[in-house]
Amino acid sequence: xxxxxxxxxxxxxxxxxxxxxxxxxxxxxxxxxxxxxxxxxxxxxxxxxxxxxxxxxxxxxxxxxxxxxxxxxxxxxxxxxxxxxxxxxxxxxxxxxxxxxxxxxxxxxxxxxxxxxxxxxxxxxxxxxxxxxxxxxxxxxxxxxxxxxxxxxxxxxxxxxxxxxxxxxxxxxxxxxxxxxxxxxxxxxxxxxxxxxxxxxxxxxxxxxxxxxxxxxxxxxxxxxxxxxxxxxxxxxxxxxxxxxxxxxxxxxxxxxxxxxxxxxxxxxxxxxxxxxxxxxxxxxxxxxxxxxxxxxxxxxxxxxxxxxxxxxxxxxxxxxxxxxxxxxxxxxxxxxxxxxxxxxxxxxxxxxxxxxxxxxxxxxxxxxxxxxxxxxxxxxxxxxxxxxxxxxxxxxxxxxxxxxxxxxxxxxxxxxxxxxxxxxxxxxxxxxxxxxxxxxxxxxxxxxxxxxxxxxxxxxxxxxxxxxxxxxxxxxxxxxxxxxxxxxxxxxxxxxxxxxxxxxxxxxxxxxxxxxxxxxxxxxxxxxxxxxxxxxxxxxxxxxxxxxxxxxxxxxxxxxxxxxxxxxxxxxxxxxxxxxxxxxxxxxxxxxxxxxxxxxxxxxxxxxxxxxxxxxxxxxxxxxxxxxxxxxxxxxxxxxxxxxxxxxxxxxxxxxxxxxxxxxxxxxxxxxxxxxxxxxxxxxxxxxxxxxxxxxxxxxxxxxxxxxxxxxxxxxxxxxxxxxxxxxxxxxxxxxxxxxxxxxxxxxxxxxxxxxxx
Numbered sequence: 001x002x003x004x005x006x007x008x009x010x011x012x013x014x015x016x017x018x019x020x021x022x023x024x025x026x027x028x029x030x031x032x033x034x035x036x037x038x039x040x041x042x043x044x045x046x047x048x049x050x051x052x053x054x055x056x057x058x059x060x061x062x063x064x065x066x067x068x069x070x071x072x073x074x075x076x077x078x079x080x081x082x083x084x085x086x087x088x089x090x091x092x093x094x095x096x097x098x099x100x101x102x103x104x105x106x107x108x109x110x111x112x113x114x115x116x117x118x119x120x121x122x123x124x125x126x127x128x129x130x131x132x133x134x135x136x137x138x139x140x141x142x143x144x145x146x147x148x149x150x151x152x153x154x155x156x157x158x159x160x161x162x163x164x165x166x167x168x169x170x171x172x173x174x175x176x177x178x179x180x181x182x183x184x185x186x187x188x189x190x191x192x193x194x195x196x197x198x199x200x201x202x203x204x205x206x207x208x209x210x211x212x213x214x215x216x217x218x219x220x221x222x223x224x225x226x227x228x229x230x231x232x233x234x235x236x237x238x239x240x241x242x243x244x245x246x247x248x249x250x251x252x253x254x255x256x257x258x259x260x261x262x263x264x265x266x267x268x269x270x271x272x273x274x275x276x277x278x279x280x281x282x283x284x285x286x287x288x289x290x291x292x293x294x295x296x297x298x299x300x301x302x303x304x305x306x307x308x309x310x311x312x313x314x315x316x317x318x319x320x321x322x323x324x325x326x327x328x329x330x331x332x333x334x335x336x337x338x339x340x341x342x343x344x345x346x347x348x349x350x351x352x353x354x355x356x357x358x359x360x361x362x363x364x365x366x367x368x369x370x371x372x373x374x375x376x377x378x379x380x381x382x383x384x385x386x387x388x389x390x391x392x393x394x395x396x397x398x399x400x401x402x403x404x405x406x407x408x409x410x411x412x413x414x415x416x417x418x419x420x421x422x423x424x425x426x427x428x429x430x431x432x433x434x435x436x437x438x439x440x441x442x443x444x445x446x447x448x449x450x451x452x453x454x455x456x457x458x459x460x461x462x463x464x465x466x467x468x469x470x471x472x473x474x475x476x477x478x479x480x481x482x483x484x485x486x487x488x489x490x491x492x493x494x495x496x497x498x499x500x501x502x503x504x505x506x507x508x509x510x511x512x513x514x515x516x517x518x519x520x521x522x523x524x525x526x527x528x529x530x531x532x533x534x535x536x537x538x539x540x541x542x543x544x545x546x547x548x549x550x551x552x553x554x555x556x557x558x559x560x561x562x563x564x565x566x567x568x569x570x571x572x573x574x575x576x577x578x579x580x581x582x583x584x585x586x587x588x589x590x591x592x593x594x595x596x597x598x599x600x601x602x603x604x605x606x607x608x609x610x611x612x613x614x615x616x617x618x619x620x621x622x623x624x625x626x627x628x629x630x631x632x633x634x635x636x637x638x639x640x641x642x643x644x645x646x647x648x649x650x651x652x653x654x655x656x657x658x659x660x661x662x663x664x665x666x667x668x669x670x671x672x673x674x675x676x677x678x679x680x681x682x683x684x685x686x687x688x689x690x691x692x693x694x695x696x697x698x699x700x701x702x703x704x705x706x707x708x709x710x711x712x713x714x715x716x717x718x719x720x721x722x723x724x725x726x727x728x729x730x731x732x733x734x735x736x737x738x739x740x741x742x743x744x745x746x747x748x749x750x751x752x753x754x755x756x757x758x759x
Contacts, residue, residue: 003069008036014069026081028062033083038062045082059084102201138371138399141392141488161288164188168287175320177235184320187328188285196283197250198275200332206255206273207332214258223265224258228333231267236317240330248327252280256331269331280328295380296517299483303520305440365418367398368405373422382484384428385463391421392488393460400491437468437480446473451482451514451525455507457499461488464507466514485510495626498548500531504538505552508559525563533627538565599662606666610673693728694720694744701748702733702740714750715740 004017013035025045028038040062047055062083067075100106171186214221231237245251256269271280301307312318321329363369374391377384394417398410410418438447448471455464463486470478485506489499504527511525529535537545542554612635615628627633694700698717715735723729731747733740 005067005069005072006032006036007065007067007075008038011036017066026078028064028081028083030083030085033060033062036064038064038083043082045084057084057086099201138395141395160285163191164285164287167285171322173322177320182318182320184322186322187325188287190283190285193283195250196252196278198252200253202275203253203255203273203332207334210255210257220258220265224267225335227258227265227267231317234314234317236314245330251327251330253330253332254280256333269329293517295483295513298381299514299517300519302435302437302480303518304444305436305438305442307435364408365410365415365422366406366408367403367410370398370418371395373425381482382465382486383431383433383481385465385484385486387421387424387428389461389463389486389488391418394418394421396488396491433481437482438470438478442470442472442478447471448523449520450523451511452528453507453511453525454528455500455503456530457489457496457503459489459493459496459499461486462499462503462506463487464503464510466507466510468520482514483510497531497533497627500529500534501537501549501552501556504529504531504534505556508556511563512559525560527560527563527565529565529567530569532567535565535567602662603665606662607669610666610670693722694731694747694749696720699750699752700731700733701750702735702742703746703748 001016001018004015006013006015013032015032038060040060043059043061045057045059047057059082061080063077063079063081065075065077067073096106167186167188173184174181175184176182214224228237232239254269254271255273256267259266259268271284273279363372370391374388374395377388377391379385379388394414398414403410438444450469452467452469453464454467456462463484465484466482468480468482470480487502487506494502507527507529511527515522515525537549537553538556540553542550542557544550545553609632612631615630694717696717696719700715700717702713702715704712713735715733717731718734718739719732720728721730721732721741728744730741730743733742733747
């Protein structure tokens, strides 16, 4: 709260403003607007109250100027503030006279502040409009993961969770309740908690508000009383006597109210209630999340043919509190039918749940409604990823141009794609798959199970999918879908190898989740990618590369340590190769001239693919750079159009199976291609011409890296030593009265001196 000055023309008032960074709208009290003489267009504003009920308030939209009381010369213009005569504020229903006698600060504003700040203070606020917040959620669809990633909040929570677990292990005891041994756990107090307490009067007003709200609905009030009585009858709470309530040195009262969730009424206790700047929750450790994730439950639900689901009645009420912690979970309640004085104490832990609503209508296609429909498709296992990814790519294309959230004037082509996608929504319930990963008659004691992770990427999206492979003792193989993950490629274009690396990273993360959640005995995890560049990165040290590649390579290597990375080719090519192989096997027993012609054509296609795979320009040694352009990429759109290769031995050259013979001949061409042709493309600067060997009597200069070039000694060859190939490789050099043996690589032949001619 800060002191401000409000202006409208020549009128000015001094007042106080509450700065709320979570507010969506500036609201001005009607008295201030009336004093400033503000006028504006009529407007109806929907206000959501604390109890989640919505009230529409008629008012006006006004504009004015505001400045700090310390710097009136610097003003800011406020546009579209809302003001109304009745903002729906509750009237005072508390005993004001009594409260003012107890609390001096309620008697009125102080005349003089005892401690005034000598220097002005500035409060900085940052508000996020609903449109901006929605945009931040939408852009997450195509935001690339940022690595190296280290969440400081998770680190802090990890330390707090360790402390919470230690408290639970040290102080949890068993207590006997009605002849049954139950657990009693402590409140997870933080270290060095100062003494704090709250009087009954601090929550009395909230109790009156709850009772007033219930008095308008007798049926709801009766349900409220019945819920409290259920807790009393079960022994989860008990009524305190005056002596018991006064025996505790410190006590904390928490307000409560009733909510309706899943067609069931519940009593919810507000442990975040604050009194004099303190609350119960801020002095307690949150503790680790011990419950299972929904994804883990769904994964384990499919492991065996028979699945059992159960629930514990009043599970959280079964855990009791230690006696020293009970005074901090007191609350006020009274039976309105008997009008008794309120007072009760908790002997249990309370919790609340949240839920969302799903709608099936198809609203007008605007950017807001399109994203709303997409966000409702909840798919934790990733069964619908091939379908939902199309919509995510469409959303990204819609967001490429700035538009209003509720603008129905969208591009025609994108609207047609959206309607086509939306028209298939009603078919989703027809999709089904076996619940169990294996057939019911499978004997798990003799089975071997492994996980296979496939990752792939394109210019528009990347992702990974996991399958469970089960092999029984007879060799019968069963493959079942486990889970999948995908992300839309970022707006800033990335190279295909980088997107393939992101897909591999997503696959490693998916495998880590499966390894943690599944209870099956997994013999191995195999990772598959169709990018040889990614395989090269993963087989190298991550420190060799820049941050983008190096950080992801390090993360993948850490998560997949001990597992195998393999490469596959395009599945359509595998099918085509299989069909051709079967055709060849069918005609192998009766070869004809046409068969030999087809084998010859297949060989030439393989040779053509090898020749067209040669880069047309410079090839960088950095694997992070884009792949070079090849004729195959220009003709086929991919670097290698050939089918998957199989290595055959030399004896297959005469095999009657022409598919193997064709492949073996292509392998021989490849060997000669890289051994004889490719080296000739790089021109050597030396050793291109035949040179004469050194002979005895030649004058040479001896290269000595320890001396300046001008001081290299000059000598005469007195003997030569040939190598195994007959060429002179070493020579003995005489320099003055000494002789040296040197390699010819360290000798520079000097031109012979011309002979003197008589004359």
